[in-house]
Every structure is written in structure tokens, then in C-alpha cells.
Amino acid sequence: MITRRTALLGAAVAALLASAPALAADDLKLPRQAVELVAPPFVHAHEQATKEGPKIVEFKLPIVEKEVIIDEAGTKFQAMTFNGSMPGPMMVVHEGDYVEVTLINPDTNTMPHNIDFHSATGGLGGGALTHVNPGEQVVLRWKATRTGTFIYHCAPEGMIPWHVVSGMHGTVMVLPRDGLKSREGKPLRYDRVYYIGENDLYVPKDASGKYKRYETPGEAFADTTEVMRKLIPTHVVFNGKVGALTGKNAMTAKVGETVLIVHSQANRDSRPHLIGGHGDHVWETGKFINPPEKDLETWFIRGGSAGAALYTFRQPGIYAYVNHNLIEAVELGASAHFKVEGEWNNDLMKQMKPPGPIAPDKFSAMAPKVQTR
């Protein structure tokens, strides 16, 4: 039975809704999917090609400020992170989907934060609409109109580079609805996907040359900025610390498996190289509408971008995956390992004789043909 009171209430609610179109939470009549994010180098389960129509993909992204250890010496660092990992998790959607992110800045944090998606259009990539102080959360929705791998990062006014090099960056992968294609237009699939986020770190030292430790990110700000301005990182790491992806933390694969390696650098250039392997198909700039390059030895990741390389492992063993500025790889930390199981292929490589004493051979009798003048 409709009373005068409920009729009035109904009218009031209708008036309220009509006056607040910006608050219409669900103006899109599309299916929704909530996806739980996982820490890199792993990537949440997803379809590579999809027959479904566009949907709204929901992600929850808490911001975590925390002290982390960044090298074997136990150096402590005040990190600022998305979801507690450096880099933040990869989000995977398809072209035409909507990404709806709930960005949470818990009151245990000390800093304001936001998020700038390079894959989004307008509003500083969302940075202008997502500024949250500790104790606040915000929900942003954007449409994935371009395919590829794209950086996201924190960009708070006055402290952008500091938040980025403190760990606040990650990647979105927008797949074509019908999946990846070779430059000839043939479908490409991967058996595994790994996400490597490179991070240059600038850790201040005390008068005796020891790395300094700070109680909060804010306390580290002035000293860190001084080191940052010299542009010489103290560490260049994959996934948050020296050794995060080596030894027992190595990424794994089997001979014959195809692996998609997504590599991001939110601040500085890098040049990934798989020692003993190649990039079969490489989207160096990470944008899938452009044909992939083939058979690369080393590829270039522009600071502020993410690239993707597809490789089918053909030999077993431990492969080092490095930033081929080898000083950064070996001295500063930018190295990872792939541990690949399977049968060795003698046709591709064989040790014909093991190391032994130097012996005369057929070349010894040949006249020198060196032009001296």
C-alpha cells in the first residue's frame, strides 16, 4: 500500500538522483568482473583472446608505505608501493573494456598519493581525479581504448619523481580482443607471462659512506632528492631488490614453452637482453597495434614505458635476463634468471672438445694472411 509518506520519499529520492548525474555509479549496463591482483613477476589469470563483449573490470589497489630490504647487504629503504610490491601488480584487460580501480590510502600511511594511468585518456591519466590523503579511498573508471603495455604510477604534485623511484609504478596490459598477432597477422599465444618492473633507487649515504636508514618516507625526502638530482642511482633493481628474480627466485619455463616478458621502467631507459636467447617477437614500445619486431638481441625500454617480448625457449638451462648496461646489471642489481627445463639440442649448440691444452691443428700450417701495411 502506498502511503503519502512513502510517495514523498520516492519523489525525494528521484529528485536527488536526477540532480546528481555525476554520482550515477552504474551508468554502464555492462557485466562486471572483480579481479584479484597478484604480486609480480606473476600476473593474474586472464584470457588471451576473448569472445565475450566489453565489461567493467574491477581492481582494488591499496597503497602500502613500508620499509623494505633492497640488497644482500640488508640496506633498508622506505618504499611507497601499490599493493605492497615493487613494481605494483599488472592489470590485464581487453580493448574496449572499462577499468574500475578503487585506490585506497589507509590511515597507517603518511603521504598523499594518486594514480596516473598512461593507458587512460584525460585528467592527467586519472591523476587529477584520484588524489587521496591517508584514510581516504577513491574510485576511478577509464576506458581501455588502446592496446598494449602501459605504465601506471603515482604522481602527487611536488613529489612525482620521488614517489615513482620509491616504488610507485606498475603496468596495465590491454590485449586486443582477438589476442596478439605476429607482423604477418598470425595469432600468437603465450604459455606463461612474467612481469619485470625495473626500478632505479637513490639511497643517501652518511659521512662514512654507509647507507642511511629512515623512520618514515617523509624523513628520507630531502636527502633522497639530493641524491636523485645527481642522476646516479645507487641500485638498479628488478622487482624491488637485488636478487628478487635470481637463484631460488628464478622465473621458470620448459623447453618449447612460449613466454611473454613484460618489462617496465617508469623513470629511466633500459635495454633488456636474454643471455643465450632472443626476442622472437618484440613490441619494443609495448603497443600491440604496431607490428612486433623479430629476432632481437636486445630491446630498448624508454623511461616511462613498458615493452613486451615473446620468446619460445629452445634449450634448457639457467638464462640470465639483464639490463644490457652491464654495469647496472652486475654492479647495481638489474639481473634476473629464467630456469628452463627440458632436453638439450645438440644441433643448436654442442661443445665439440672440452677445454684442454693448446694443440697444433690444420690452421697452424697455413701461411698468415694478415695485411700488415
Ligand SMILES: [Cu+2]
Ligand atoms: Cu604516491
